[in-house]
Amino acid sequence: MNTPSVSADRFEPTPRFDVDDGTSKKIDQSNGLDLSYEALTKRNIAIRDKNKTDSPHTKDDVLNTLKTERVRSVMVCFTDAEGRLHQIAFSVDSIVNAWDNLNFDGSSIPGFTAQLKSDLGLSLDPQSFRFLPGDVFGPGQVMLFASIKNNKDGTPYEGDARARLNEDLKKIRAEQGWTVNTAFEIEGMVVEGVDAEQHFDENVGLTPASMTQYMDGLPGTLLPKFIQRLTEALGALGFKPERSHTEVAGGQFESNYSYADALTAADQFVIYQFVARIIANQMGVTASFLPKSVAGVNGAGAHTNLSVADKAGKNLFYDAEDPIQLSRIGRQFVTGVLEHGQEIALGAFIASASGGRRLDPHYEAPNALQASAQDRGSMVRKPDGNEKTARVEVRSVAPDVNPYLALQLLIRAGARAVLDNAEPATFEIPADPKKLPATLHDAIDPFANSSWVQEVMGAENQVKYVELKREAAERLPRALGRKIKKDEVRNHHSVRHQGTKADF
Secondary structure, rough: OOOOOOHHOOOOOOOOOOOOOOOOOOHHHHHOEEEEEHHHHHHHHHHHHHOOOOOOOOHHHHHHHHHHHHOEEEEEEEEEEOOOOEEEEEHHHHHHHOOOEEEEHHHHOOOOOHHHHHHHEEEEHHHHEEEEEEHHHHHEEEEEEEEEEOOOOOOOOOHHHHHHHHHHHHHHHHHHHOEEEEEEEEEEEEOOOOOHHHHHHOOOOEEEEOOOOOOOOOOOHHHHHHHEEEEHHHHHOOOOEEEEOOOOOEEEEEEEOOEEHHHHHHHHHHHHHHHHHHHHHHHOHHHHHOHHHHHHOOOOOEEEEEEEEEEOOOOEEOOOOOOOEEOHHHHHHHHHHOOOOOHHHHHHHHHHHHHHHOOOOHHOOOOEEEEOOOOEEEEOOOOOOOOOOOOEOOOOOOOOOOOOHHHHHHHHHHHHHHHHHOOOOOOOOOOOEEEEEEEOHHHHHHHHHHHHHHHHHHHHHHHHHHHHHHHHHHOOOOOOOOOHHHHHHOOOOOOOOOOOOOOO
């Protein structure tokens, strides 16, 4: 019997089975599964831990959940070329009956296919399965990430950055026995008003919803309440939060959570921002992840902590005898990241005009192509760490990058230097260090002309990505001035088309 093909535009939410395992709230079945945060945390952490074993979460595990729980719909997620999260809501019956035959129109996705060959398929990743908190997403919702495939022959779609990163990680694991561990420290800013970015007026600017500063703020006031809700939701999603706090600029926040393998960490990157935006909207404000939301104050970063473990789980970046406890492999990894810093900036550091603004050295911005154990203006820093936590921190990563692309570039750069037995980085600050490109305009050519970037991304993907960035740059003057422009905000790739009626 042929399995039906299901298109994204035919979704009908379907309440499912009345099963109660003792962890559900006592609610009417039609409202769907609605677990407590404690139950959500246990379930999602159990799946995460299972994925670390030789018997990870499988298709059958997912289907069993869908058939026996009161799941109403499945949110299937993927990202476009610029890293923006896209979601398709499929009915449970669609997933159960057509797991391998889900498709969508790729011609409307930035950086994807042309209209003449628009149909793309979805290959669901059962290890990415998550139960979602009902107060954020609505009762009975679950999430799966998908890789994208060409419908005609089922081959991986070359424009899917998540799939490309996953293939690189599998290759590194198979050939070197390495697992790349990653933790992001993502900053954002809560600003006044719903859909504030879409309604941005450059003569007024965005207004921070709180003037609290670094690790400040009265409990029960808006920003601490937002941070608390975000942290609790991330915990329920299996993130293992470690600390959350207000940041230096008014309205700015940061939530830190435990490291994960690089693919899971990239998924967490986009989920983090998605959840923050939903919670902020529910509170009548906006969570902005523009690298520079407000002129004259510190911008937002996504500091990226990286380490490599061997098959036994030993941290290969730790050396107790080294002055900063960083091994030769760790130092060589840093050498590769610094060597390719300028050419990968468009993909990892300056993905927008706002990203260029953020790297203003007057605001502790990490724009210098150097490594340091302490200096926060350096592109790479070595935080304090022990045998388990030793890592390097790439501070120049921005919160508006495509995390799959950024990690692919950083990991390939570092791994290449290790395998080539490159000279280890010294962590001594040079007298006149090279700098990252200062603007989006300046970041384009080094990326576009790099044969190494082409090797990592593929020629077609490199061209498509550069075209998107040239289009964004050409909307703006090369010299932006101090005032943040309307097109920087309203047409930013993370802001466009977020369901607003604002006049673009």
